Amino acid sequence: MSEPDAPPPVLEWRDVTRDFGEVRAVDAVSLAIAKGQYVALVGASGSGKSTLLKTVNRLIIPGEGEVLLAGEDVAGLPPAILRRRIGYVFQQIGLFPHMSVAENIGIGPRLSGERLGAERTRELLELVELDPAMAKRMPDALSGGQRQRVGVARALANDPELLLMDEPFGALDPITRDALGERVRALHDRLGLTSVMVTHDMAEALLLADRVVVMDAGRIVADEMPAALLAGEGGDIAQALVAVPRAQARQLAELSGRA
Numbered sequence: 001m002s003e004p005d006a007p008p009p010v011l012e013w014r015d016v017t018r019d020f021g022e023v024r025a026v027d028a029v030s031l032a033i034a035k036g037q038y039v040a041l042v043g044a045s046g047s048g049k050s051t052l053l054k055t056v057n058r059l060i061i062p063g064e065g066e067v068l069l070a071g072e073d074v075a076g077l078p079p080a081i082l083r084r085r086i087g088y089v090f091q092q093i094g095l096f097p098h099m100s101v102a103e104n105i106g107i108g109p110r111l112s113g114e115r116l117g118a119e120r121t122r123e124l125l126e127l128v129e130l131d132p133a134m135a136k137r138m139p140d141a142l143s144g145g146q147r148q149r150v151g152v153a154r155a156l157a158n159d160p161e162l163l164l165m166d167e168p169f170g171a172l173d174p175i176t177r178d179a180l181g182e183r184v185r186a187l188h189d190r191l192g193l194t195s196v197m198v199t200h201d202m203a204e205a206l207l208l209a210d211r212v213v214v215m216d217a218g219r220i221v222a223d224e225m226p227a228a229l230l231a232g233e234g235g236d237i238a239q240a241l242v243a244v245p246r247a248q249a250r251q252l253a254e255l256s257g258r259a
């Protein structure tokens with residue numbers, strides 16, 4: 001039993017279902033995420049990860065069930081409030097090409113009628129380890145990794161209580177992806193964030209998250225700590241996903257043993 005005055009989870013899905021025509025993209029999902037957790041939502045393409053994530057900021061409205069942000073039903077929260085309270089990092093980076101880096105980072109506050117000062121812009125760029133001189137650059141003058149750092153800075157501009165990331169590093173080369181993943185995890189710890197990261201990459205989930213939630217055909221089929229998944233828990237679907245990086249590690253170990 002929970003304490004009567006325990007704070008509600010930062011994020012909670014209660015029996016959320018969403019259909020697209022004949023397809024049940026999310027099927028009766030219930031999941032609660034406590035303050036400070038870094039949760040990876042893992043599953044094959046089409047398993048419903050993005051749909052579930054998008055119900056939080058109401059980019060997608062559930063057919064049934066509810067989504068609670070710190071105990072409040074998001075259905076009753078205006079989009080401007082949701083934008084302010086939730087940082088969102090998109091899969092396709094999604095910077096506005098005709099706006100400078102500084103303007104991109106400040107878009108959230110600007111939509112709320114505020115201006116992001118030069119000092120705060122500098123602070124956010126430093127947070128994601130970008131040279132503050134990049135504030136004036138246009139997105140097409142940045143590498144993919146730098147652009148996604150700007151995407152993370154933008155998501156943090158409003159000091160969100162919840163950070164949602166949909167395949168945030170998926171489009172990056174492996175070295176950039178690892179470096180940015182570690183950076184985001186360090187920021188999560190330092191800023192005391194609560195984070196949900198969608199990924200199809202089980203290795204990334206195991207290495208970065210405190211908790212790994214596995215989806216299959218719209219349902220949650222495992223919800224474990226990385227160590228438990230590595231110890232073989234979580235069921236067949238989770239274990240099939242864990243087998244991929246494990247087999248790669250074994251093959252690499254064999255290769256280097258032969259060298």
Ligand code: ADP
Pocket residue numbers: 020023024025043044045046047048049050051052
């Ligand atoms: P994932 O992010 O895990 O790859 P999605 O949440 O994007 O999965 O999709 C789950 C299922 O819902 C898939 O079968 C997908 O084709 C379907 N789907 C998602 N969005 C739409 C949409 N806007 N219209 C129709 N079908 C959709």
Ligand code: MG
Pocket residue numbers: 049050051
């Ligand atoms: Mg997706």
